[in-house]
Amino acid sequence: MSSSLFRAAAVGIACGLWMSAGAASAAENGRVSPQGSPDGPARGMYLLRITGCNDCHTPGYAESGGSTPGSAWLTGNPVGFSGPWGTTYAANLRLALARMSEAQWLQRARQPMRPPMPWFALRDMSDDDLRAILAAVRQLGPAGQAAPAFVPPDQHAQGLVIHFVPQPAAAR
Ligand code: HEC
Known part of the structure; x- marks a missing residue:
């Protein structure tokens, strides 16, 4: 079992206990509805959930079936994409967005980024949707450590990476 899957399993178990204790807030672990103002945190939380930001920006989120506790949401991922x-x-994003003004966020969200970040999805969001996402991430508050810095193609990354190299299915 990879360490990231193991971590996801541990988080899933911890989360199950937490939820059964009744401590989970609806915004963090229940299903969220797109209510509230068009640029408010409730809608932002909904957008974050349905547009898949946690899939990459939250360690173990996809492996846990989306049940990672809100405390870990969007805290960045130490596993690289090569x-x-x-x-x-x-x-x-909890740290990055805490440092940005609304104007800086709207500008940053529309700039190209490297793969596999779906930056074109952010670019195509309305200003209200982007403001809602900013409000939601600010409501979660700053947490965690910065993710490792980008490593250029001619240098070797440290630690765990996922390789995006197409190859014949039979190759081992
Ligand atoms: C498939 C994985 C993946 C998904 C899904 C994803 N991201 Fe990213 N995101 C990345 C990666 C990788 C980077 C770093 C890109 C780079 O180095 O240029 C990144 C970078 C960013 C940055 C730049 C941060 C900074 O410090 O300037 C923002 C903002 C961001 N993502 C927001 C989002 C939001 C909001 C969503 C959901 C709509 C999202 N991402 C979904 C992988 C992903």
């Missing part, structure tokens, strides 16, 4: 672009790391 490909022809070099090695990228899903940023700690």
